Amino acid sequence: MDRKIGLIGGMGPMASQLFYKMVTEMTDAQCDQDHVNMIIYSDPSMPDRTSAIQSGEYKAVHDKMLSDAKALEDCGCQAIGITCNTAHFFGDMIAEEIHVPLIHMIRETVKTIAKECPSGKAAILATDGTVQTGLYQKYMMEAGLTPYTPEKETQALVMYQIYDRIKKGRSWDPLAWKQIEKSVKVAGCDKAILGCTELSVIKADCGLDGFYVDPMRILAARIIEFSGKKLRAEFIK
Numbered sequence: 001m002d003r004k005i006g007l008i009g010g011m012g013p014m015a016s017q018l019f020y021k022m023v024t025e026m027t028d029a030q031c032d033q034d035h036v037n038m039i040i041y042s043d044p045s046m047p048d049r050t051s052a053i054q055s056g057e058y059k060a061v062h063d064k065m066l067s068d069a070k071a072l073e074d075c076g077c078q079a080i081g082i083t084c085n086t087a088h089f090f091g092d093m094i095a096e097e098i099h100v101p102l103i104h105m106i107r108e109t110v111k112t113i114a115k116e117c118p119s120g121k122a123a124i125l126a127t128d129g130t131v132q133t134g135l136y137q138k139y140m141m142e143a144g145l146t147p148y149t150p151e152k153e154t155q156a157l158v159m160y161q162i163y164d165r166i167k168k169g170r171s172w173d174p175l176a177w178k179q180i181e182k183s184v185k186v187a188g189c190d191k192a193i194l195g196c197t198e199l200s201v202i203k204a205d206c207g208l209d210g211f212y213v214d215p216m217r218i219l220a221a222r223i224i225e226f227s228g229k230k231l232r233a234e235f236i237k
Contacts, residue, residue: 001228002037003079006072006100008065010042011049011084012167015197015216018204019083022220028230036227039075041068049086050129058090066094079103079226081219085126085195089133106135108222109193109215112237114143117191121146122213123184125158126195136195154183158199166198172206181211 009016020040029035043064052061065087069080081103082091088106095102113122124136124147137147150158157176165172184192193213194200200216202208217235224231 003227004037004039004075004077005103005223005227006069006075006077006080007038007040007223008043008068008072008080008082008087009040009084010044011046011087012198013042013044014166014169014201015083016040016042018201019197019216019220022217023223026217026220026232026235027224028232034229036224036229038223038227039072039077041072043068046084046087049084049090050127053086053089053129053132058093061087061090062093065090066097069094069098073098073100079223081105081223083197083216083219085197085215086130086133088135089129092135103219103222103226105215105219106195107139109213109218110136110139110143110145112218113140113191113193113213114145115237117145119144119146120190121148121188123148123150123187123189123192124195125150125180125184125192125199127162128155128159130195131155136193148184148187148189150180150183154180158196161202162196162198166201172202174206177202185211 023036027035046064047060052058072080079101091102131149140147157180191213194203197216200214203212203214221231221235
C-alpha cells in the first residue's frame with residue numbers, strides 16, 4: 001500500500017516546512033522510496049481564519065479551502081491533512097464536499113491525550129478563533145477530558161506569541177511564555193495543547209517538554225500510518 005497524501009499548508013509557511021521535516025524524520029525509512037508520497041499545497045493567500053470566524057464571514061475561507069482540497073484530489077491524493085488548527089473549522093465544512101477522507105488533526109490530538117491522560121485536564125493554547133469555535137472543547141468533553149481555556153490576560157500573551165512573534169518571523173518571547181506556563185499549571189492542567197502551528201514551531205525550536213502536546217506531530221504520525229509507510233518505533237503510541 002502506497003497512498004498519496006495531500007496537505008493544505010502555508011498557514012503559516014514556517015509551520016508547513018516544519019511539518020514536512022516532522023514527517024520525514026518520523027518515517028522509518030532506509031531509502032527514498034520508503035518515504036511518504038505527499039503533495040504540499042502551501043497557500044499563504046488563504047484569508048485569515050480567526051478574522052473570518054470572529055466576523056462570521058465564512059465564504060472566502062470556505063471557498064478557498066474547498067478549491068485547494070479539490071486541487072489535491074485532482075492530483076490523485078487519497079487523503080488530506082490541514083496543518084492549521086483554526087482552519088479545521090472550515091475543514092469540517094468541506095468534509096462532505098470532497099471525496100477523500102480528512103485526517104483530522106484536532107480529533108487525533110484529543111484521542112492521543114485521552115489515551116495518555118484519561119480524565120485529565122488540558123489547556124487549549126490557540127488563536128482566539130480556534131478557542132471561539134469550541135472544536136477542541138467539544139471533542140475533549142466527548143472523550144472525558146476537561147478543557148481549559150486561558151484567562152483573558154494569558155490568552156493575549158498566546159496571541160502575542162503567534163501573531164507578533166512567529167508569524168512575523170521573529171523568535172518566541174521566553175519571559176511571556178513563562179507567564180503562560182505558570183497560569184495554566186496553577187489552573188491544574190495536566191497537559192497543554194499547542195493548538196496553533198506557530199506554537200509547534202516554538203516547541204521544535206525551544207525544546208518544550210512533555211507537558212506540551214503538539215498536534216502537528218500527531219498529525220504527522222497519522223499521515224505516515226495512513227499512507228502505508230512505517231512510523232519509527234519511538235513515535236508509536
